[in-house]
Structures are given as structure tokens and as C-alpha cells.
Amino acid sequence: MPGSQRDSMNNANVMLNETFGWISITSGFVTGTFLGLRFHDDNWLGGYASFKRRMLRLGHISLFGLGAINLLFVLSLPRMSGPPLRFELARWGFLVGGVAMPMCCALTAWRMKLRTLFVVPVASLLTAGLMTLFGVLGL
Numbered sequence: 001m002p003g004s005q006r007d008s009m010n011n012a013n014v015m016l017n018e019t020f021g022w023i024s025i026t027s028g029f030v031t032g033t034f035l036g037l038r039f040h041d042d043n044w045l046g047g048y049a050s051f052k053r054r055m056l057r058l059g060h061i062s063l064f065g066l067g068a069i070n071l072l073f074v075l076s077l078p079r080m081s082g083p084p085l086r087f088e089l090a091r092w093g094f095l096v097g098g099v100a101m102p103m104c105c106a107l108t109a110w111r112m113k114l115r116t117l118f119v120v121p122v123a124s125l126l127t128a129g130l131m132t133l134f135g136v137l138g139l
């Protein structure tokens with residue numbers, strides 16, 4: 001791929017994944033603030049170890065983790081090589097996973113049977129991780 005085309009694609013990736021990363025991390029602070037309104041209550045949503053409460057905590061934590069992973073992707077991007085499809089799969093996989101994972105946690109906290117939806121973030125994040133790994137290794 002010509003250098004200038006690669007550069008402009010990289011800039012677009014950097015913008016979207018970096019912005020999303022910070023939105024996700026800030027959303028983690030916001031959800032933490034809401035959890036903090038009731039966290040002193042041992043019986044809230046069935047107690048600290050209840051499924052609902054664990055799912056909400058997982059969603060809160062995933063906002064930080066996946067936000068940071070989107071930022072890490074931006075750091076690895078300049079050292080990645082391979083076909084354009086690899087970059088697109090990685091870029092969109094991290095974005096889709098970053099949105100879908102906390103959403104699935106919230107939906108599953110609401111209705112346990114919706115847990116099958118986790119296939120969406122799991123598949124997109126696995127794909128994105130593999131594409132980034134291959135890109136960094138130059139395979």
C-alpha cells in the first residue's frame with residue numbers, strides 16, 4: 001500500500017480508537033459513580049455476590065479495560081504490517097467489542113437469558129486481538 005494512503009488510514013484509526021478509548025474510560029468513571037450511590041448496601045440487587053451486581057461490576061470494569069485496549073491498539077498501529085483488511089478487522093473489532101461488552105453486561109444483568117449476546121464482543125475482540133498480533137509479528 002502506498003505510504004500516504006497508509007498514513008491517512010492510520011490517522012483515521014488513531015482518531016476513532018483513541019477518542020473511543022477515552023470515552024469508554026470516562027464512561028467507566030460515570031458508571032462507577034452510579035454504583036457508588038448504592039455500594040454500601042449489602043443487599044442491593046441481591047447482595048455483593050449476586051449475578052446482577054457482578055454483571056454490573058463487570059460492565060464497569062470492562063469500560064476501563066476495553067478503553068485502555070483501544071488506546072494500546074493505537075500505540076501498536078505504527079508497527080503493524082499486512083493487508084488493509086487486517087487493519088480494518090482490528091480497528092472495528094476493538095470498537096465493536098468495546099461497545100458490545102459493557103452493553104452485554106448490562107443486558108445480562110437485566111435478563112440472564114440475554115447472555116448469549118456475549119458472542120458478539122467475544123468474537124470481535126478475539127478477531128481484533130489476532131489481527132493485531134499478526135500485524136505486529138508481520139505474519
Ligand code: HEM
Nearest residue numbers: 028029030032033035036037038039048053057060061064
Ligand atoms: C470515578 C472512579 C470510580 C468509581 C466512582 C468507582 C466505583 C466503584 C464501585 C462503587 C464499585 C463496587 C460496586 C459494587 O458494590 O457492586 C467498584 C468496583 C470495582 N471497580 Fe470501580 N470505580 C472507579 C474507578 C475504577 C477504576 C479506574 C478501575 C480500574 C481500572 C476500577 C475497577 C473496579 C473493579 C475491579 C471493581 C470490582 C472490585 C471487586 O469486586 O473486588 N474502578 N467501583
